[in-house]
Amino acid sequence: MYIVKEVKIPRTKRTRFELKEEYVLEGYQMPSRSKKFQVDGISIENLILTNRGLARPIIVKKVETKYNKLLMLLTELLVTDDDSGETYREALNQIERFRQIIKNKYRKFLTQKELEGMANQLKLIQMEITSRLYQGEFTYDYTNATGKSR
Numbered sequence: 001m002y003i004v005k006e007v008k009i010p011r012t013k014r015t016r017f018e019l020k021e022e023y024v025l026e027g028y029q030m031p032s033r034s035k036k037f038q039v040d041g042i043s044i045e046n047l048i049l050t051n052r053g054l055a056r057p058i059i060v061k062k063v064e065t066k067y068n069k070l071l072m073l074l075t076e077l078l079v080t081d082d083d084s085g086e087t088y089r090e091a092l093n094q095i096e097r098f099r100q101i102i103k104n105k106y107r108k109f110l111t112q113k114e115l116e117g118m119a120n121q122l123k124l125i126q127m128e129i130t131s132r133l134y135q136g137e138f139t140y141d142y143t144n145a146t147g148k149s150r
Helices: 052-079 086-109 112-137
Strands: 002-008 015-022 037-039 043-044
Touching: 052 086, 052 112, 086 112
Parallel strands: none
Antiparallel strands: 002 015, 037 043
C-alpha cells in the first residue's frame, strides 16, 4: 500500500498523482472476482475496510456461508458408510481447518457469542466423529480356528 498524494502542476489546470510512501493498513481486505471495484467511475484495486462496523456484516455473512458449507460436508461425511475411517479423519481435518481460519482471519470481527455458538456445535460434531472413528478402529473380527495342535 502506498499513500497517494495529488499534486497540482503550476501554471496548468492539470493534476498528477505521486506515490508518497508505503504503509500497511490493519483491516479486512475486500474480495472481488475481477480484483477491481468501481467507485464513481474510478477503478480501485485492493480495497481494505478499516472500520469494523462496515466490515462486520460482510464478514458475518461470509463466515456463515463457510460454516453452513462445512456443516453440509460434515453431515455428508457422517452419513457415508466407510469402514476405513478416512472420511472421519477428513471431517476432523476440515473442522480444524475451519477453526484456524476463524482464529486467524475473522476473530476480531465476530462477537464472542457467535464464536461460542459455532465452537460448541463443532465440538459436539467432533466428539461424535472421534467416537465413531475409535469404534471403527477397535472392532475386531473374532474367528474361531479349530484344528489339531501339535
